[in-house]
Amino acid sequence: MTTNRTVQTAADAALWLAVHRGWHVLPLNYGTKRPLGGCVGCRADNKPDHTPQTCPCLARGDGALCHAVWAATTDPEVIRRWAQRWHTSVWAVHLGVSGLLAVDLDTRPDPPPHQPLNGLPWPADEPPPADGLDTYATLAALSGGTVGTDTFTTDTPSGGLHLLYEAEALRWKGSHGKPRPGDDTVRTGLGWQIDIKAYGGYVVLPGSTSKAGLYRRSSTTTTPRPLDPWLADALTRTGHDRTAAPDARPAAPVPVLDAQTGPARYAASALRSACAELAEMEPDTGRNRKLFRSTTRLAGMALAGWIDRTTVETALAEAARHAGLPAAEIRYVLASGFGRPLAVPDIRSAA
Structure with a gap:
């Protein structure tokens, strides 16, 4: 059971970020960290054309918790009403509509694949990564950049990090960095234990407490910095740009061999x-x-x-x-x- 103070801190943080940063926030279920509610009419309506953009409940703007993250709001009165109604200690920001992109670095104790990066060979002189933080640091170095922590950063209860960047609203796709079953190479996302959350994604805000523990802001700033050029290039290379014209098919791999005889x-x-x-x-x-x-x-x-x-x-x-x-x-x-x-x-x- 969370304390009233914890509940209040999470709601206060969400309210402050909505008012001062213009972020679209919403409450989550304490146990599942999923969006709350969903009106009966929307759940029963099952029509293919019943989208968040055409939902009459969301159009009213009065705080209907429909269509998951698309119910997120910047309206302080709605946020206060949610806080009083739901008493949850877990709040989140809807990234895509807020003009944000999150790099979610995990620290799960899984063995790394042989090739942890999508589309880039792992350096022969580098030891295998221990977690997503290692993978991301190596990707940054190979891309001519640095990770940098001078952006809005949250420590997660599992020991991971959420790095938030300012990004063009609704431009970037989300992804999960893991190999397919039976494969030993990461072929989706950016790399092993690196999750990208953007368009329809959300991350838990600092000040929240879930069953897993407390989310703490570890950065000195509450302002996300603009998306690093090297990261934008890496996201584009790996197919995260929703505005890019799709290729018919990626280029076929060509083995490079040094043959003398x-x-x-x-x-x-x-x-x-x-x-x-x-x-x-x-x-x-x-x-x-x-x-x-x-x-x-x-x-x-x-x-x-x-x-x-x-x-x-x-x-x-x-x-x-x-x-x-x-x-x-x-x-x-x-x-x-x-x-x-x-x-x-x-x-x-x-x-």
């Missing part, structure tokens, strides 16, 4: 060709068979010493993932292909 050059060319063809294949066009045939051919070259087996496995797996094959299927096909290596061709006659 004739056989090595032949094998490198064969690998590049196989990866380029496989990466562009669509579903139901024989991707599995292509991967198997390419693996058996290159397995023979690896057995002959023309190319390194790990290089072949890594490049073919990346091309297969680009084509949309599941990680477990890729592993099985690669193992099968290396179990049946083909004899190397006579490249003297080919020359």
